[in-house]
Amino acid sequence: MSSTSFDHLSKWIERHEREPELVAKEKLDRIIRITELKTPDRVPLLAPSGDFMLNQTGLTWYDLSYELTDKVKKAVSKFALEYPGDFAIFFVPYLLEGFILAAAFSDFPDFSNSIRFISGLLHDVLRDKWSRWPGRELRVDQHPQFIGGEFMKPEEYSKLVEDPVGFIHGTILPRACSGLGSPGTPQWNGAWIRAGFAVQRAMGFMMETLMQLKGYPATPLTNAYVPADIIGDFLRHPTGAILDIRRHPDEFKAACDALLEPVLKVATAIPPIPPLTMFFIPLHLNEMLPPKLYNEFYWPYLKKIIETLVGKGYKGFVFFEGDHTPHVDTLLELPKGWGIAWFERPRDFVKSVWGKLKGHTTVAGGISPMLFYQSPEKVEEYVKNLLQEIKPEGGFMIAPGVSELPKDANPASVKAFINAVLKYGVY
Amino acid sequence: MKPVKYTLRVNYLKDLVNSIVELDEQKSFELAKRILEETRDPKVVFEAVRQAAEIIGEKYEKGEFFVADLIMAGEIMKTISGLARQKLKELGEARKIIGKLLIGTVEGDVHDIGKNIVVSMAEAVGFEVIDLGVDVPPSKFVEAVKEHNPDILGLSGLLTTAIDSMKKTVDELKKAGLRSKVKVIIGGGRVDQYACEYVGADAWSNDAAEGVKIMLKWMEEKAK
Numbered sequence: 001m002s003s004t005s006f007d008h009l010s011k012w013i014e015r016h017e018r019e020p021e022l023v024a025k026e027k028l029d030r031i032i033r034i035t036e037l038k039t040p041d042r043v044p045l046l047a048p049s050g051d052f053m054l055n056q057t058g059l060t061w062y063d064l065s066y067e068l069t070d071k072v073k074k075a076v077s078k079f080a081l082e083y084p085g086d087f088a089i090f091f092v093p094y095l096l097e098g099f100i101l102a103a104a105f106s107d108f109p110d111f112s113n114s115i116r117f118i119s120g121l122l123h124d125v126l127r128d129k130w131s132r133w134p135g136r137e138l139r140v141d142q143h144p145q146f147i148g149g150e151f152m153k154p155e156e157y158s159k160l161v162e163d164p165v166g167f168i169h170g171t172i173l174p175r176a177c178s179g180l181g182s183p184g185t186p187q188w189n190g191a192w193i194r195a196g197f198a199v200q201r202a203m204g205f206m207m208e209t210l211m212q213l214k215g216y217p218a219t220p221l222t223n224a225y226v227p228a229d230i231i232g233d234f235l236r237h238p239t240g241a242i243l244d245i246r247r248h249p250d251e252f253k254a255a256c257d258a259l260l261e262p263v264l265k266v267a268t269a270i271p272p273i274p275p276l277t278m279f280f281i282p283l284h285l286n287e288m289l290p291p292k293l294y295n296e297f298y299w300p301y302l303k304k305i306i307e308t309l310v311g312k313g314y315k316g317f318v319f320f321e322g323d324h325t326p327h328v329d330t331l332l333e334l335p336k337g338w339g340i341a342w343f344e345r346p347r348d349f350v351k352s353v354w355g356k357l358k359g360h361t362t363v364a365g366g367i368s369p370m371l372f373y374q375s376p377e378k379v380e381e382y383v384k385n386l387l388q389e390i391k392p393e394g395g396f397m398i399a400p401g402v403s404e405l406p407k408d409a410n411p412a413s414v415k416a417f418i419n420a421v422l423k424y425g426v427y
Numbered sequence: 428m429k430p431v432k433y434t435l436r437v438n439y440l441k442d443l444v445n446s447i448v449e450l451d452e453q454k455s456f457e458l459a460k461r462i463l464e465e466t467r468d469p470k471v472v473f474e475a476v477r478q479a480a481e482i483i484g485e486k487y488e489k490g491e492f493f494v495a496d497l498i499m500a501g502e503i504m505k506t507i508s509g510l511a512r513q514k515l516k517e518l519g520e521a522r523k524i525i526g527k528l529l530i531g532t533v534e535g536d537v538h539d540i541g542k543n544i545v546v547s548m549a550e551a552v553g554f555e556v557i558d559l560g561v562d563v564p565p566s567k568f569v570e571a572v573k574e575h576n577p578d579i580l581g582l583s584g585l586l587t588t589a590i591d592s593m594k595k596t597v598d599e600l601k602k603a604g605l606r607s608k609v610k611v612i613i614g615g616g617r618v619d620q621y622a623c624e625y626v627g628a629d630a631w632s633n634d635a636a637e638g639v640k641i642m643l644k645w646m647e648e649k650a651k
Contacts, residue, residue, distance in 0.1 A: 051588050132537060138562075142535045143588050239540055242495045243502060246450070288494035322616055323633075326490060345617070369587055370621035402617075406587045 005376075006415050008422035009084075016081055016215035023215035027086040031219070031397075032276050034362050035315045037337050039394035043387060043425035046342075046364060046397060047085025048414055050404025051143065052372070056082070056411065062140035065094045065120035065133055068205040073212065080213045083414055088216060089403045092209045093119050093202050096131045096146040097282070099225040099266075100234035104168045106262035109269035111199070116223045116266065119202035120144065125194045127179035130234060151175045152235040154244055157251035160235070161258045172235065220277045221317070222270035224309065227259035227301050228252075229284045238285060245289075245297050256301050264308060272313035278339065279309050280317045287322030299330050306334055315339040325352045336360050344401040350389050354396070364397040366390070367417070372400075372409035376416035383420035391427065398425065439466065440475050447479035447507075448486075450499045459507035463514045472511035473522065476504050476551040481643075484636035494540075497635050501544040504551035524555045526646040529571055529609075530581035531559030533592035538585035541615055544635035545581060552639060565592070565599040572605050578649065579642050580609045582628070585616050593618075593626040601627075610645050614638050 016023050026041070033040035054061065057075035064072065076092050095117035102116040118126070120133045132138050132145045151172050152160065160167045173180055181187030210218065231252070232241035244252050267279050281302070289298055306316050316339025325346045336359075343365035346353045350366075357363050366386050371379060383398070390396050398421055405414065439462045446454040459472050483500050486492040492500075515522055528549050532542050539561050550556050557575050559567060572580060580600070582593045593613050600606045611628040614635070623631035632638035 051591075138535075143586055145537055145586070147537050239498055239543070242498045245495070246452070246499055285495075288498075290493040290496055293495060326493075345619075368619065368621065369617075370590070370619055370625070373621060373625050402587065404587055407591050 006419045009415055009419040012084060012422055013081060016084060020214040024217040028217035030086050034395050034397055035276065035340060037359060037362060037395040039427045041427060043391060043421060044086035044397045045418060045421045046399035046403055047088035048083055048400060048403060048405045049090060051407035052405035052409045053079050055407045060140045061134040061143055064092065065144055066135060068093060068201065073209045076209055077213055083418065087397065090210065092206055094144050095119055096144055097233055100168060100230060102223060102266045103230060103262040104165060104173065106165060106265040112266045112269045113223055114199050114203050121198035121202050122195055125179055125191055125198050126177040128177045130176060148233045148237050150237045150240050154248055157248060157255050161254045164258045165262055220270060220273050222267050222277065222279045224263050224267040224279050224281045224305050226283060226298060227256035227263065228298050230259055231255060232285050241285065242288060245293055252297060260301060260304065263305060267309055268312065277314050278317040279314045282319040283321050286320060286327065287324055291326055294327050303333060306338055310335055310338045320344060323347055328353055328356050331357060331361050340364050342399060354390055358393045358395060362395045364399040365401060366398050367400045369400045369402060369405050372405055372413045374413060376412045379413045379416040380420040383417060384424045387424045440471055443475035444478045447475065447500060447503050448482050450496060452503055455503045455507055459510050463510060469511035469514045472507055473553060476508050480548055480552050480636055480639055484640040487634045487636050497544050501547035505547040508551040522553065525553040526579065527575065527577040528554045528579045528581055528642065529557045529575055529577035530583065531563035531568065532561040533582050533584045533589050533596060534562055534564045535592050536584040536586045536589040537561040541635060542583040545614065545638055548635050548639045552643060565596040568596050569599050569603050572609060577609055579645060580611045582613045583615055587617055589615060590622050590626065597627045612638060612641060
């Protein structure tokens with residue numbers, strides 16, 4: 001494919017530089033329109049990132065995790081311009097799951113959302129066992145990894161239920177974070193002050209980086225988490241949580257009930273600001289659970305969180321990890337237009353996700369990151385066909401199953417993807 | 428007396444298979460214990476595990492079973508085949524190995540939930556499993572293939588980057604002239620047909636039971 005075939009992309013990039021405010025406004029309008037289940041001027045697309053971005057920019061995972069420098073800022077800005085999207089998730093510095101920390105500080109609305117993720121800087125202070133970082137436990141070219149772990153015994157559910165926040169502080173944090181030492185000691189107190197500095201530095205750098213991207217809107221975002229995932233990710237490891245559901249169902253459910261309050265406190269710490277404030281929830285145990293267990297131990301809590309927050313004026317942005325197809329129908333129990341459901345790799349996107357949810361839920365997805373190993377022609381053909389099937393309705397964002405594309409995804413194919421959306425996505 | 432004992436055994440086998448497939452941990456444990464005490468024949472337990480793995484694989488394929496079910500099934504199989512192995516040892520016998528599986532989570536990835544289910548199930552159905560753990564570099568896989576001469580190499584990984592590491596591993600295997608000596612299966616949440624072709628693997632699977640089923644089929648073909 002000749003470079004002239006990317007005409008639509010070239011023009012859009014040029015507009016990012018020439019009229020960034022207008023381009024940003026158009027992007028925001030598209031997102032608002034789709035969350036209202038309406039047709040925007042064009043199908044919005046979610047920007048690529050991940051290993052592919054590093055490969056294109058020459059940055060390492062260490063750079064992206066620890067180097068808070070102009071070099072990193074410039075490289076990310078250049079990439080965001082070269083491979084633009086309407087909606088982007090750029091973690092600069094990189095961030096991993098850390099919702100347990102937000103829950104631990106759920107009574108501090110001024111910073112609970114700022115400590116919702118673990119950055120490399122925060123990891124250095126906490127020395128948490130949940131995450132592993134390049135240049136620390138991993139090689140500099142390795143992706144930061146959330147591994148979780150088992151930090152609570154099944155016998156301890158009653159303590160978690162009795163006082164979730166107190167139990168996290170007094171028992172879980174000392175076990176999971178060797179940098180903290182014991183509660184109340186000078187090391188503990190000093191570490192939290194350092195943690196505050198680390199969070200401020202990381203978040204400050206991210207804000208600076210995002211502010212200087214050309215043509216990207218800033219949308220406020222708050223955070224929530226499903227109680228069962230707090231248990232699986234941070235307390236019992238997914239395997240332990242899954243076995244607990246069958247071995248200790250009552251205790252597990254009581255713990256989910258107890259964790260709801262801190263989750264909602266974190267989510268509402270950032271007020272809903274018009275026209276659009278979204279709450280982000282990544283789901284983890286969802287696809288692993290059979291419907292019977294999902295409907296008893298997972299969905300009631302997710303539903304409650306979404307309904308509560310939508311009732312307060314937020315819109316959802318929920319990442320359905322894995323193949324969520326078996327549970328898709330439950331989403332129809334939510335109020336129409338509740339938010340964006342982003343699907344990683346459903347078995348049959350068009351039929352079993354889009355077919356069921358269109359007109360009710362805003363849907364994001366449709367692209368396997370593996371598609372970018374195909375030729376630009378194949379990518380264009382795929383996007384064209386997908387959009388032909390989906391486009392008559394609104395409420396859709398075309399997105400790779402995860403925003404992180406593989407390292408050696410074909411750059412021409414990624415460009416062909418964006419170009420094809422610009423070309424065939426116009427309503 | 429003989430025919431009676433035979434009927435008893437068949438029922439035991441069926442009951443144990445059912446209780447594993449129903450994911451009834453307690454019942455499976457007690458049944459296995461009773462079988463081993465009464466029949467003193469660990470083969471019945473191993474056979475039940477093999478049959479259950481097959482049924483569970485089919486159920487997963489049909490979308491009736493989920494990862495949570497595989498984890499529970501893996502736990503049950505691990506426990507009761509452990510009991511059976513212990514009995515075998517008491518009887519001074521060794522279990523017939525149906526094949527050798529070398530497995531690990533590929534370089535750059537430390538996720539091991541899926542891999543661990545595969546290890547439990549593969550061991551339970553009679554594979555000798557060499558588990559290299561997580562974040563295994565290509566060179567280590569190649570060395571281990573040379574050293575252990577496995578029938579099958581299992582490459583596991585959850586991250587998108589894992590796909591690249593899988594490819595690198597297969598490429599290294601080719602360079603070392605070992606590719607034709609082993610079947611390669613890749614597994615993990617993000618692998619699919621595209622990934623399988625890209626990596627140059629012989630098969631892919633998103634679920635442990637199906638993966639074990641594929642490996643059993645390979646061993647059957649090899650035995651012919």
